[in-house]
Amino acid sequence: GQNIDQPTEMTATEGAIVQINCTYQTSGFNGLFWYQQHAGEAPTFLSYNVLDGLEEKGRFSSFLSRSKGYSYLLLKELQMKDSASYLCAVEDNYGQNFVFGPGTRLSVLP
Amino acid sequence: EAQVTQNPRYLITVTGKKLTVTCSQNMNHEYMSWYRQDPGLGLRQIYYSMNVEVTDKGDVPEGYKVSRKEKRNFPLILESPSPNQTSLYFCASLTQDNEQFFGPGTRLTVL
Numbered sequence: 001g002q003n004i005d006q007p008t009e010m011t012a013t014e015g016a017i018v019q020i021n022c023t024y025q026t027s028g029f030n031g032l033f034w035y036q037q038h039a040g041e042a043p044t045f046l047s048y049n050v051l052d053g054l055e056e057k058g059r060f061s062s063f064l065s066r067s068k069g070y071s072y073l074l075l076k077e078l079q080m081k082d083s084a085s086y087l088c089a090v091e092d093n094y095g096q097n098f099v100f101g102p103g104t105r106l107s108v109l110p
Numbered sequence: 111e112a113q114v115t116q117n118p119r120y121l122i123t124v125t126g127k128k129l130t131v132t133c134s135q136n137m138n139h140e141y142m143s144w145y146r147q148d149p150g151l152g153l154r155q156i157y158y159s160m161n162v163e164v165t166d167k168g169d170v171p172e173g174y175k176v177s178r179k180e181k182r183n184f185p186l187i188l189e190s191p192s193p194n195q196t197s198l199y200f201c202a203s204l205t206q207d208n209e210q211f212f213g214p215g216t217r218l219t220v221l
Contacts, residue, residue: 002169004152031208042200042212043153087152091208096141096160097168098210100153 002026004101006088011107016078020104022071022088034062034073035087083108112137114213116201122219131186131216133201141204142184146197191220
């Protein structure tokens with residue numbers, strides 16, 4: 001079966017660093033994605049990992065370990081506008097079928 | 111401007127009344143997909159299409175139909191909507207770099 005787990009909610013302080021974890025068990029694997037979704041809006045793409053290791057993009061970094069079925073999204077220098085849900089998704093290898101986790105709601109406090 | 115558009119954005123309907131939600135993209139993407147989003151369940155893929163006239167079931171296809179007669183359009187059809195199809199629906203298209211662009215969403219209520 002397909003299963004992706006993320007913490008439901010997290011809280012952090014403005015200016016801090018937060019790590020959002022994602023574990024997955026899927027029938028296939030062709031890449032892992034992170035999306036940001038503000039309340040009432042569409043998800044927007046943040047990162048894509050295919051190989052093990054860390055991908056850095058400005059204040060956001062994403063890490064992947066394929067052998068452990070594990071990824072994390074690291075957000076640095078948190079800003080109030082980072083308050084949103086963060087969605088982890090896996091592309092399995094059966095023709096681009098995407099499986100999303102339930103999302104992690106991050107609240108950034110002043 | 112590169113975008114994915116959906117119509118309508120909001121719809122309230124009654125059980126059994128056929129409806130279509132349109133989706134259009136102007137980026138010449140081959141891959142398009144439909145998702146529904148429900149609290150606590152996240153985004154679940156309904157159908158996807160890798161190119162014109164090629165469609166495949168996602169994880170929750172029951173009660174839905176799609177068609178892909180041309181590259182830019184990928185309508186979602188509910189032949190006989192039921193209350194359990196009340197949800198927030200997103201259409202998306204995929205770049206060659208595997209980045210999904212999502213439409214603004216359609217909030218559907220079936221009474």
